[in-house]
Structure formats: structure tokens, C-alpha cells
Amino acid sequence: MKKIISRIAVLALFASILQPGIAFALPNKAGNGSAFDKKITERFDSDRAMEHISHLSENIGPRVAGTEQELEAAEYIQEELQNYGYETKTEEFGIADRLEGELTTSLNNEELAIRVATGSASTKGEDFTGKIVNSGIGLPGDFSKDVEGNIALIERGEMSFWEKTENAMNAGAAGVIIYDNTEDLVPVTPSLGDNEASIPVVAITMEDGQKLKEEMANEEVNATLNIAEISDQQSQNVIAVKEPKGKPTNDDDIVYVTAHYDSVPYSPGASDNASGTSVALELARILQPFPTDKEVRFVFFGAEEIGLVGSQQYVSGLSAQDVENSLAAFNMDMVGTGWDQATALYVNVMDGSPNTVWQAAEAAGERLGNDSLKLYERGASDHVSFYEAGIDAANFILRDPETASLEPWYHTPLDTIDKISQERIQTNGELIGAAVYDTVRQDVPRGKPKNTPNSNTDDYLLNEDPAPVQ
């Protein structure tokens, strides 16, 4: 902030020396941005963004890749984009087969949150019921005879999931439940490496594991497992393209504004990533009527959480010409957390060096008096897919400025809308929107040089724009 004020002061001084008596059309009143920025900042409506977050995280809830809920979210996004006047395209793609299942215990018939191990056997969709037998941490000596044909309950830790599983199989167990050894709200996904178990293997939380152990001291507890392979599932990307329009253009550049809308299991995904989705939707609405030199593509990815599958699918489908014309990809993933400590808006770039997206964001930050930006070397979101194709890309994400930590409820059932900061949605929406608009907007028309005092170039563009869809 300090830096920007002094910079403007210097500029103003310069102007008054060079052009005494001329009212210099300085666009920047400290911190408010240029007239172009104002087209974004005055229109970005965080009430609307919060409605999107509410719909996605509360009405729909967890939106796991391949599920009906994920599809429902895609349809919602599509409808919104159509309301703003876009034609939309849905790009469907298959996702890898996976195991899914249920575990119900005889304690009040309770269904526990589980994750199925990669490499687990299925029960072929049939119920398997057995007694739960406490089997320590899964050393060979931890298994009693009782475990034969029953289900071993094993604590996580000290050796690999596969070693525990192998020992359980050798002891004759018909199933394995591993409970966590750290307090977490959702079970880990046990990986058996490249190994295939001949029995079902699932994980539960530490809390559930300890509760089971306590009850087992008093009474026999049974578990019913049902694990099935889910195949032929589809996810989808939703795409709206804003063609360049208005004055004649010879600009072939393509700019992307992207966010994933799926979530991890059990998480309503308000921050991750209804927040990014809501900002991308709001930018699509605002930008729709504006003349732009460049093509803007709003792309909403499915299946990010299972390995950036949607964005890889999308980018791999681009023609060589499109890739060559691609200028920048602005990706948003977790831009609205209300966590106190997440005061920095990280701009994650794969190689950590400034690129087109960072430069646009940094410049917008300076114009708007927003000094929360931080360039950072990191992948882990959909910007990776663009980077790998050679396209300048960055991911915007709120983190602790010192430790780079994410909100503590990341990827848990506590990622709910009550922990979203509408103020940050507004601020970040304005900043990213100003950066995008500055990248795609029409250059000053020929014959009207930029920054000529009293040229009214801003008005020229401003007056021409119809208002965004209400």
C-alpha cells in the first residue's frame, strides 16, 4: 500500500512538471484502480458469489468426481452461464474405475465414514458380515485365532498398510479395518502399493476406531462391509467461450479463467472449490457484454481432486493452434477462506517464475492498492495441466503468508460456507477480475493514443458497454 501511494505521488509530480496546467488524466486514485478496473470492481457482486457457494456446498454438498452430485453441480454452472448469455459446451470424459463401499457396525446400526484401500478386494456388491477382532497394530503376533473368517481391526502406524494387510490375510482374516492414529475428520486412503489384497481393506477415523475398541470390550461388535467396483463413470468440464467482439480485431490470443467444482468425499467443498467456481462464474457474468480483443474461455473442471483429470482432458483436447494462441490461464482454487491466518493471496506458478498471469495480477494489485499477492512455486491444481502444455498459468489460493499453510479444515467435512469470508471473495474477485480484464480488454482504438490527456479513451469504451446480465 505504501509503495503504491508513493508511486502515484511520483507520477503526479512528474505530470505536473511536464504538463503544467493540463489536468492529467491519472486513472489511479490511490487504491481504486483505473477506469477499466472499475468496470470490474464496481460490478463484481459477492452476494451472487455467495449464492453460488451456498448452492454448491449446501444444496448439493460433496461433489465427488463421477457422482450425481458432481453432475448436478455441472448442470448448475451450465445454467448460470446460459443465463448470462453464453452458449455452453459440456465435455464428458470417463474416469478410472474405483472401489466404493459402506461399512455398518452393529453399534446402533451405525454407518461409518470409510475409504477403501487402493488394491482392496471388493465384496462384489454383496454384504459381508463378520465379528470385529482387535488386532493391535497388525504384527503377526497381534492376531488371535478369533480373526479367522472375521474382520481385523488394526491401528495405523509403524508399518505399511500392505504389511498389516498381508499379516491379516496370513492369519485368516476375511477383512481389514484400519483406524487412523492421528486425529482427523476423514479417513486416510490406505494405499497397498502395487499389491492386490484378496480381502476387503478399508480405513476409518481414529475416533471411530477408538469407539469400536471401547465397545468391543463390553460386547461383541459386528461389521457389515459392502465394497463394489464402480466402473464406467463419467465426469465433465463445462465451457463457455466469449468471442472477441466490438471493434475490428486481429488478436488471436486466448485467455482462460478456470476453476474446479468437484470436491473430496465427505467435504461440502465451500472453500475447495465452490469459492473459485463462484468467482469464475461472477467474472463470466460481468465480462460477457464487454468488448474484448481476446477470446476468453471460462472452463469449469470436474475430477480435479482425483488427479487434475478434467483439466488434463481439456488441455489435451486443444488443437496445436489453440495451444499456440493461448496467452494465459487464471485458475482459482480456494480464494475465499475466512481462516484468520490466510491473509496472502498466493499466485502459485509451477516453476515459481513470473509469467503473464503473475504480471497481470501484480499490476492489478498495484492499481487497486492490494498488496496481499505472493508469487510461489507450486503445482497441485489445474494450472499444472496448462503449464505442461507450455501455457502461462497460475493458481490463486489463500494461504498463511509466513508458513504457506492452508486452512485447518481443508479437505474435511468442516469446509462449510460459514467459514467463507465474503469480504475476501469480493477483494479477490475484484483483483483477479481486474487482472483478467486488463489482459483481454480492447486496446485503445487506433488514432487515439493511450494516456493522451483528455482523450477520454476510458469513456469511449465505458459508454459503449451494455450492463452485465442482472
Ligand SMILES: [Zn+2]
Ligand atoms: Zn481444490
